[in-house]
Each structure stands twice: as structure tokens, then as C-alpha cells.
Amino acid sequence: MDWASLVGLILVIAGVVSGQLIEGGKLSTLLQPAAFSIVAVGTLGAVLMQSRLSTFRRGLRMLRWIIIEPPDTSKKNIQEAMVWSVVARREGFLSLERYMSTNGDPFIDKGLRLVIDGIDPIRLKDILDVDISLYEMEQRQAAKIWEAAGGYSPTVGILGAVLGLIHVMENLSEPSKLGSGIAVAFVATIYGVGLANLFFLPVSNKLKEIIGKEVTRREMLSDIFFSIALGDSPRVVEERLGSQKG
Incomplete structure (x- = not known):
């Protein structure tokens, strides 16, 4: 947590x-339910208009990462990489097949499969790098729904304020209704600005940081698989891992 x-x-x-x-x-x-409705529903609608539904859903699922961050398996992967390197050097690439589907990581399984299939190291690196780029693009697009919400909500809050003031102007002859109208006007602005700067934008930045860590981990794995496919000795793989950690 x-x-x-x-x-x-x-x-x-x-x-x-x-x-x-x-x-x-x-x-x-x-x-103020009216003010919250204007800001929340208006912001939601604006974000949906600019995003694909699949991207929006992915962004919502990512929200749990703010409290329950995905586990960092980098150290575990480094230990596993040393084992893969030694086994591949001693027993050949086919011996790596027993390590597939043991950790629930599709990217590792893909890398091991490419090594086992004897794919040219340069080609292997290109395939994995493309996979990383696609992953990063999809994840960052999903995280951007929160950044977009942070951009829209202050404007929607101002819209709510204007609507509240219009309501006030329409009821100048009824003083009992003026207070609620003014409250909606100012509270809508508070909701819009507050949600943007105290929730939406911080959430977006936190998700970007988490995505960046995962991309770095995958880039490290890509270099490891490239080194193993080249037939590098475990010592060389260890040196490559050392540069990654540094």
C-alpha cells in the first residue's frame, strides 16, 4: 500500500x-449536490468525448494504483536473469522453456520465447522495444484521462458558477432563493478548481511515475534477453545488469 x-x-x-x-x-x-453534479458530470462528459471507451476504462482501473501500487519485481527479475543466463550458457536456449509461464508476466514469457526460438538478437531487441513502446503509449493514454479531467474541471466549475449566478438573477424578487443560488455559484468553482489541483492532476502525475518505472523494468529485461540471445557469458549479463541498476 x-x-x-x-x-x-x-x-x-x-x-x-x-x-x-x-x-x-x-x-x-x-x-451542494447541484454544484457537484455540474462539475462531476460535465467533466466526465468532456473526458469521454476525447477518449476511446477502452482507454477510459483502463484509466479508471489504474486509479487503484494510487493506493495499491503494482509490485516492483525488478530485483526479482535481476535474480531470475542470472539464472536464465547460466542455464542458457550451460544447457542451451531450449532449456529456458521450463521458466516460461512461471511468474505470470507476459513480457517475460515473450522474451524467453524469442530467445528459445533462436530469433536474431537484433531482431529480438527490435520486437521487444516495439512491444515496450506500444505498452507505454497505451498506458500513458489511459493515465491522461486524469490529466484531461484536471484541465476541464476548473472550466466546468466556472460554468457552474455562471449557471448559479443566472439562477440568482432570475430570482431577485424572491430573496429566499438567493442564498442557494449564490452557494451553488461559488461552490461549483471550488469543486472544479479543488478537484483539478488536489485530485485529478496529482493522480495523473502519480500514474505517470508508476508507468515510467514499469517501462524501465521492461527495458532492462529487453537488454537482458538481447544479451542472452547473443550468447554472452553470465559475467557479461551481470555487468549489463549492474549498469542498469546504476
């Missing part, structure tokens, strides 16, 4: 709530 994200989320909520209370305001003032 990523405690930094969890604590950050708690601090965001605590900061807004405490600020409202210190100023002598009421929490109920911040709870």
Missing part, C-alpha cells in the same frame, strides 16, 4: 474541512 498517497488524500480533505471550520463556515455549505 502506498501510504504517501493515502496520507496525502486525508490531508487534502482535512485541509479543506479545517479551513472552512476555522473561518467559521459550515460544512453543509460545501455540500
Whole structure:
């Protein structure tokens, strides 16, 4: 579990709530269903208009990474790579087949299969690099839905404010309705700006960092498979891994 994200989320909520209370305001003032509906639904619609449904769904699934970050298997992969290198050197590439489908990582299985099939090392590296590029593109596109939400929500919040003020102007003859209209106007702006800067954009940046780590891990594996396919000794593979860790 990523405690930094969890604590950050708690601090965001605590900061807004405490600020409202210190100023002598009421929490109920911040709870405006109309304002939230305008910002949330409007932002959702804008993001859906610019994204494919599959990309949007992938971005939603990635949200859990903010609290439960995918496990970092880099160290485990380095240990496995040394075993693959020794076994391939002693027993040949076909002996690597027993290591396939043992860790649930499709990228590792693909790399091992290419080595076992005797693919030319340069060609193998090209295939894996293309796979990495496609993975990175798809993941970053999915993460961008949160960045897009962070861009749209302040504008939608302003739209909500304008709608609230229009409602106020329409009811100038009814003072009892003025308070709710003004509240919707200002709270919509708070929702729009607050969600953008305290949730959507931080989520987007965190996901980009996680994706970057996974891309680096795959690039390391690509270099390992390339080295094994070249027939490098375990010592050379270890040196290559050392440069990766550095």
C-alpha cells in the first residue's frame, strides 16, 4: 500500500474541512449536490468525448494504483536473469522453456520465447522495444484521462458558477432563493478548481511515475534477453545488469 498517497488524500480533505471550520463556515455549505453534479458530470462528459471507451476504462482501473501500487519485481527479475543466463550458457536456449509461464508476466514469457526460438538478437531487441513502446503509449493514454479531467474541471466549475449566478438573477424578487443560488455559484468553482489541483492532476502525475518505472523494468529485461540471445557469458549479463541498476 502506498501510504504517501493515502496520507496525502486525508490531508487534502482535512485541509479543506479545517479551513472552512476555522473561518467559521459550515460544512453543509460545501455540500451542494447541484454544484457537484455540474462539475462531476460535465467533466466526465468532456473526458469521454476525447477518449476511446477502452482507454477510459483502463484509466479508471489504474486509479487503484494510487493506493495499491503494482509490485516492483525488478530485483526479482535481476535474480531470475542470472539464472536464465547460466542455464542458457550451460544447457542451451531450449532449456529456458521450463521458466516460461512461471511468474505470470507476459513480457517475460515473450522474451524467453524469442530467445528459445533462436530469433536474431537484433531482431529480438527490435520486437521487444516495439512491444515496450506500444505498452507505454497505451498506458500513458489511459493515465491522461486524469490529466484531461484536471484541465476541464476548473472550466466546468466556472460554468457552474455562471449557471448559479443566472439562477440568482432570475430570482431577485424572491430573496429566499438567493442564498442557494449564490452557494451553488461559488461552490461549483471550488469543486472544479479543488478537484483539478488536489485530485485529478496529482493522480495523473502519480500514474505517470508508476508507468515510467514499469517501462524501465521492461527495458532492462529487453537488454537482458538481447544479451542472452547473443550468447554472452553470465559475467557479461551481470555487468549489463549492474549498469542498469546504476
